[in-house]
Amino acid sequence: MSSVIETRDVSKHYGEGDTLVKALDRVSLGIAPGEFTAIVGPSGSGKSTLLQLMGGLDNPTHGQVHLANKDITQMSGRELSDFRRDHIGFIFQAYNLIPVLTAAENCEYIMLLQGVPEAERRERVYAMLERVGLAGREGRFPHQLSGGQQQRVAVARAMVSRPNIILADEPTANLDSQTGSDLLDMMHDLNRNEGMTFVFSTHDPMIMERASRLIRLKDGCIDSESEREA
Amino acid sequence: MGLTGRLAIRNLARNRRRTLLTAMIISLSLTALMFTDALIQGMTDTMVRSATRLYSGDAQIHHRDFLARQDESRVIDDPQAVLEQLAREPEVAGFAARTLAFGMVSSAANNRAVQVVGIDPEAEAGVSKIAGAMIAGDYLSEAGPVTQLLIGDRLAELLEADLGDRIVVSVNNQLSEAAEQQLFRVSGIFHLNARAMDENLAFIRLPEAQSMMGLDGAVHEIAFNMTSASLATDTSLGLWQRLSNDRWVAQGWTELMPQLATMLQLTNSSTIIAGIVLFILAGLGVINGLFMSIYERTYEFGVLLAIGTRRRQLFKLIMTEGLILALGAIVIGLILGVLLITWSASVGIDYGSMEVSGVALAEIIRPQHRFMQYSALPFWVLIMTLVACIYPAIHAARIVPAKALHKSL
Ligand SMILES: Nc1ncnc2c1ncn2[C@@H]1O[C@H](COP(=O)(O)OP(=O)(O)O)[C@@H](O)[C@H]1O
Numbered sequence A: 001m002s003s004v005i006e007t008r009d010v011s012k013h014y015g016e017g018d019t020l021v022k023a024l025d026r027v028s029l030g031i032a033p034g035e036f037t038a039i040v041g042p043s044g045s046g047k048s049t050l051l052q053l054m055g056g057l058d059n060p061t062h063g064q065v066h067l068a069n070k071d072i073t074q075m076s077g078r079e080l081s082d083f084r085r086d087h088i089g090f091i092f093q094a095y096n097l098i099p100v101l102t103a104a105e106n107c108e109y110i111m112l113l114q115g116v117p118e119a120e121r122r123e124r125v126y127a128m129l130e131r132v133g134l135a136g137r138e139g140r141f142p143h144q145l146s147g148g149q150q151q152r153v154a155v156a157r158a159m160v161s162r163p164n165i166i167l168a169d170e171p172t173a174n175l176d177s178q179t180g181s182d183l184l185d186m187m188h189d190l191n192r193n194e195g196m197t198f199v200f201s202t203h204d205p206m207i208m209e210r211a212s213r214l215i216r217l218k219d220g221c222i223d224s225e226s227e228r229e230a
Numbered sequence B: 001m002g003l004t005g006r007l008a009i010r011n012l013a014r015n016r017r018r019t020l021l022t023a024m025i026i027s028l029s030l031t032a033l034m035f036t037d038a039l040i041q042g043m044t045d046t047m048v049r050s051a052t053r054l055y056s057g058d059a060q061i062h063h064r065d066f067l068a069r070q071d072e073s074r075v076i077d078d079p080q081a082v083l084e085q086l087a088r089e090p091e092v093a094g095f096a097a098r099t100l101a102f103g104m105v106s107s108a109a110n111n112r113a114v115q116v117v118g119i120d121p122e123a124e125a126g127v128s129k130i131a132g133a134m135i136a137g138d139y140l141s142e143a144g145p146v147t148q149l150l151i152g153d154r155l156a157e158l159l160e161a162d163l164g165d166r167i168v169v170s171v172n173n174q175l176s177e178a179a180e181q182q183l184f185r186v187s188g189i190f191h192l193n194a195r196a197m198d199e200n201l202a203f204i205r206l207p208e209a210q211s212m213m214g215l216d217g218a219v220h221e222i223a224f225n226m227t228s229a230s231l232a233t234d235t236s237l238g239l240w241q242r243l244s245n246d247r248w249v250a251q252g253w254t255e256l257m258p259q260l261a262t263m264l265q266l267t268n269s270s271t272i273i274a275g276i277v278l279f280i281l282a283g284l285g286v287i288n289g290l291f292m293s294i295y296e297r298t299y300e301f302g303v304l305l306a307i308g309t310r311r312r313q314l315f316k317l318i319m320t321e322g323l324i325l326a327l328g329a330i331v332i333g334l335i336l337g338v339l340l341i342t343w344s345a346s347v348g349i350d351y352g353s354m355e356v357s358g359v360a361l362a363e364i365i366r367p368q369h370r371f372m373q374y375s376a377l378p379f380w381v382l383i384m385t386l387v388a389c390i391y392p393a394i395h396a397a398r399i400v401p402a403k404a405l406h407k408s409l
């Protein structure tokens, strides 16, 4: 099956000489549509770097990243901006939301950039916030929401712009285990019912277990890979 | 309002104290610029009026060689024709003919070299302020005795002379080329509040002066005022041509008092320099305020860029924040400026008896409103603020999202 995103021999080096860090070393990886994949590994193993390169947030030192048969490493800054806007959903560990925008406005933001008409924007935002269990809280500002609710808004924001894939970098790391587990259930549900492709990094064993595919990183290389029936 | 505007306003509201401080830098700069301009306007006006309307007049006509050579034989020998022409000029408000003699005044106690001026009392009252500056005795009158003499209070002190005292005046007679002496009595003492005039001028009536000097109806100077003081600096007016010929020349005060004109120009240049310094300081303040707010939001900008905001859009956001800040601050600055100028104009600023290059700031200075304070100044403050925003805005737009986000990833 063709991949949503494919990395070919991707390396990322930071610094040079004595201080050279090979954050990623020749990683080749394909993500198929509908996957619910976890990237795991100890801190500093290159999880964030891999997600950033797959999402076009940074350019690799070597190698290529392909999305829909386009090499995103060849794109201009502006093309890359628009590529991220239209094809990638990002969820970070914390502080995902713009503090001065309400939950609904945070979700609306990307669609505004995309030029989605206002009526459609509102409809999609309200539907998605309801979908993640935040009906009635659309007008709240981030500081008026709990950590778990904020991450749900982040998921809704990533979903609502209809990307090809959502990349989530340790989305549960700042949450207590129950809230983290609930968030992952919700993401898993979106994966199964809406067909959204998810790649998330984590080092929480409980979270890893939900993944349909597990990629272990160690010192910037893929250490092992396993798949299981969801 | 678009999302950018909404975001910008809410971002400004986030750290109200900092926004207010940055806005105050802009507001107070504008207020300071407005007030400085108003003060300079008021001061210039007062100084020019002190210099011209006190005694000299806005403009004067002399024989072409009189001023350069200080030669009392260079006279306007047909003043009547000039006076008639002056009466026809619509921009001329008042005019008076004078004779000027370098002479000596002697009292029982002392001698002083002074300028003895022969004046036509009625016409002179339409040009200078001597009639209104009498502190003892009376102004010259046609009806009174021929021995009437006006001196300044400082000269009276130096001569130890009082009202009614005898004073011998001696001047050069142009016909006999000999000194001519005559006895006068102090009939009035004036105080123009300008040292040079209160110490060095003595006034007698024109016919007496003409006969003492052997001038036969000729005069040295015809002083006149314009309907508005600013007209005197307008060299494009036709009257300068009409009042001049190959023998005499009409000149405005900028030509007659080049040192005053130069000083006013200098004042203007120093105001401009002070204004530029103020601009730079305010600009640095704005840059500082915006940079602080941008450094705080580095992570947030990383998120905005990561989810697809173009760099140009981020640049626009910061510039919009600057624009809204500037507009708000300018409104506050304008209000403060109007209040300050209006208040200080109504109260007036008293420089006491300060003299600037021999000219007394006799009157209370009243700062003046003028259009550019409400148009050009706020415009330039707006431009300054926006220019100051460019650097922080570029900085924000250049943030590398992967680096900005690295903190938490
Ligand atoms: N912007 C950067 N500059 C320098 N070194 C970096 C940068 N980002 C990551 N690294 C280094 O690359 C390695 C991998 O980091 P990262 O991808 O963040 O690992 P993980 O997310 O698995 O903890 C680490 O050694 C880290 O210090």
Ligand SMILES: [Mg+2]
Binding pocket: A047, A048, A049, A169, B408, B409
């Ligand atoms: Mg990480």
